[in-house]
Amino acid sequence: MGYSFQEKSLWLMAVGLVGWFGFYFGTVLPTETANVMPHQMALFVLAIVMLVIMQIVGHIVLAIVDRRSETDERDRLIELKGTRNAAHVLATGVLLALSAALMTDGNFVFTHVLLGAWVLAQLVQIGSQLFLYRRGA
Amino acid sequence: MGKGGGLITNEIRALRFHQGEMTQRELADRVGVTRQTVNAIEGNKYSPSLEVAYRIARVFDVPLEKVFQYGEE
Numbered sequence: 301m302g303y304s305f306q307e308k309s310l311w312l313m314a315v316g317l318v319g320w321f322g323f324y325f326g327t328v329l330p331t332e333t334a335n336v337m338p339h340q341m342a343l344f345v346l347a348i349v350m351l352v353i354m355q356i357v358g359h360i361v362l363a364i365v366d367r368r369s370e371t372d373e374r375d376r377l378i379e380l381k382g383t384r385n386a387a388h389v390l391a392t393g394v395l396l397a398l399s400a401a402l403m404t405d406g407n408f409v410f411t412h413v414l415l416g417a418w419v420l421a422q423l424v425q426i427g428s429q430l431f432l433y434r435r436g437a
Numbered sequence: 438m439g440k441g442g443g444l445i446t447n448e449i450r451a452l453r454f455h456q457g458e459m460t461q462r463e464l465a466d467r468v469g470v471t472r473q474t475v476n477a478i479e480g481n482k483y484s485p486s487l488e489v490a491y492r493i494a495r496v497f498d499v500p501l502e503k504v505f506q507y508g509e510e
Contacts, residue, residue: 304473372470372471373485373489374473374477374483435482436482
């Protein structure tokens, strides 16, 4: 069975997230400071902007190539299941981030635990959806 | 709506054959779902909503129970 538009779109998002946030974390985490520094914020903004640009360009290309981007009840069910799984990860991450905020000085650890949890939650959502698409539902 | 546990089976493949080898794409377009969803329903991997089930039966012009069967455990 070939890949649907939705699956290609999810792969695009997964590659973008891993690529740009891998670059961000790989650059910022080794230079840990007490508080998030302006150049680290700039790198974060760069990662977000590049991710958005990659999504826009990628989806334009996908829409041209695929031409069938409609969704139905099965797509919505799969998205809901993915969102449910991601919510568990994000909730755990928020608790971890709050714990980190209480145990460490500055905002660096808190911010990055929270950001890491968000990225991980997104990846869990995408991974869940890709798994469900391959399984059928 | 949800994952088929194997209890609900269907005759969509046979019904498509008797409709002049109707393609999954054609059925999907007439029902208003994606081809991947028709494939998943046909393979008993996904149980459609009642609304989609009725729309499939309507395409083949047969009662719902001619399309879907609920087996005993």
